[in-house]
Amino acid sequence: MASQVVPVDPPHMRHSPAFAQGMIAPAGPTLYVGGQNGVDGDGTLLDGLGPQTEQALRNVLAVLAHAGTGPEHVAKLTVYLAAGVDPGAAYAATAAVWGGHRTAVTVLAVPPAREGALVEIEAVAAVPEG
Numbered sequence: 302m303a304s305q306v307v308p309v310d311p312p313h314m315r316h317s318p319a320f321a322q323g324m325i326a327p328a329g330p331t332l333y334v335g336g337q338n339g340v341d342g343d344g345t346l347l348d349g350l351g352p353q354t355e356q357a358l359r360n361v362l363a364v365l366a367h368a369g370t371g372p373e374h375v376a377k378l379t380v381y382l383a384a385g386v387d388p389g390a391a392y393a394a395t396a397a398v399w400g401g402h403r404t405a406v407t408v409l410a411v412p413p414a415r416e417g418a419l420v421e422i423e424a425v426a427a428v429p430e431g
Contacts, residue, residue: 375402
């Protein structure tokens with residue numbers, strides 16, 4: 302239990318199967334994953350919101366795995382969407398890659414940092430010791 306993040310969902314607040322209102326993360330090493338766009342290993346930006354969202358999450362998962370952790374240890378995701386992008390459509394694209402891992406999530410509409418980018422995702426995760 303000490304190496305897992307634990308959802309915090311006050312009973313009087315909305316419960317979502319996709320996100321938690323808060324997360325308790327264990328003390329110890331923490332990984333901050335910088336914003337990941339929907340680009341492949343060659344730096345090519347994929348076409349469309351669904352493919353970009355899926356690839357951005359695959360990139361987050363690759364950084365987590367390289368650091369010895371995974372989505373079950375993520376305390377927080379921040380999702381930056383290009384202005385005008387439907388957050389529901391972005392969320393729908395996450396299920397196949399992220400699965401049922403609940404975490405605290407913040408979604409913001411911002412101007413894209415890269416032309417054509419529709420989504421950027423960053424994460425904060427506990428790194429299990431041992």
